[in-house]
Amino acid sequence: MSEDIRVMTAQLAADPTSLVFLPLGEALRQRGQLDAAEKVAVAGLSRYPDLADGHDLLARIVGDRGDFEQAFDEWGIALRLDPKHVGAHKGIGFLYFVAGDLEEALHHLETAGAALPDDDGLQSAIARVHESLASRAQPEEDVPAGAPPVQDPAPAEPVDMEGAFRGMEGAEDGLLLLDNKGRCLTGGLLSPEGVDVADVVAAHLAGVAQEASRAVELLGLGAWHGLTVQAPGANLQIVAPDAESVLLLAREAGMPLGRLAMLSERAAAAAREWLQGLS
């Protein structure tokens, strides 16, 4: 164990509330000791759940492990806590680049680059994204005369009736989309004992959404965005992707509520896209 890690470990042991967990976690990460780094980061975040730097650290650790989805979530939380967090902009910009969303990647990387003009690596990354965007936009004049006409694009794929949340964590047992009359549209929900409870919960949830709408209307609070619920068996987030549907996201009881809100926004976006595909 290197001397600095030894010293920081001793400091943290003497005072578990110390913020030394940040440099210690980063040092462990850089040495490839990802399990130890994650334990340090998670313990630190349990004391400081609103510390953007802590979420940035955890994002880098899980990102090194290849868990890009969790890394995205953690950087998203960091940005909610600190919209100008440079590390989070860099990290999430990188993820957008990997995912092929170049516009979003550029936005985040340029935000970070404005704060770090001397960061050569960052400036190179920005330049690379610009190049990728430029090569993507082929002007029509480049098409030679007499070339065969561009074929119509392949017909749109049929809507995947079962796949609104395909690939998302909990798609089968913790994400449920229903209409405003309490009928399931897609997704699934299992109780902690593994029983399918989608239909019965959907029926109740429509009433919850109606009651929420009534409450905010009568109390003059405008439109409601979300309902967060903490229960012994799960933490739940209820949102309305549009005026005629309700989405429930259910996760284990220990999931941070802020992260739950982030995940629900992504799921709601997926639900809206799926619903538009149906219409």
Place this chain on the structure above:
Amino acid sequence: MRSLEPWVESPLATFLTESDARLTLLMTGSGQVVAQHGFTHALDVMAAAALGAAIVASTDALASVLGLRAFHALHHQGHRHGVFLAPFEMPQGRMIGLVVYGRDTSLGLVQLFFDRLVSELAAAAPPGEGKKVVLPQDFEHELHASLRALFGR
């Protein structure tokens, strides 16, 4: 819904929907039913109205004897249902609301939306004709007119 006065229908329907009450009677201070809405088929409406008005009158008298201002609402809670009684003033004279509700709603919601009902009735009521004086020889005619309107005869 049955009512003698069309202007009570919309506020009353809204009240029943929002409060989730089982049934509501609106009556005059003397117990004549002005409107009814909800699950009233199994109920002796006229008897319930008369008794409700009597309870309100008795409670007014009790308040007077005790040197208190008149109570603005009464509530009786049973095992499965509650009864809410509240008098209120209208240009046409005193009216009383009798509300029966079950365990799928609450007294708080009933009170909340009853207050709104009173405001909406006051807004919807036609300009005051002044209190209509019912002479004894008109009383029986008024009673039969109520019965015909309520029971469709």
Place this chain on the structure above:
Amino acid sequence: MSMEYREALESLTRIRGVVGGLLVSREDGLVVAEAAMDGVAGNAVAALTNALAGRMQAAVASGGFGDPSFFHLHADGGTIAAAPAGDELLVVVIADRRVNVGLLRLEMLRIAGSVA
């Protein structure tokens, strides 16, 4: 209002952004104790939040997830939060958008435990 309830509500209303704190009877949705700014209709907050809590409890329990210990409804113009305090009381807060929900939640859970 009992001293215990008064102190509980004062600790809630000291949180920045909170415009009203109430203890509500879960049986009938009526206000048991209240500390709210002018313009806050305590009886309406109590009745409507209690109704929402009841529906929420039914929905969550139907999924086998147990009884909610806290919920938070956030809207354009503010937020409503509630935490059951035993079988009889509900701790309710109405707040504007500035409120630190994390802090609010911790305080509400603490109060729910103490007044239950």
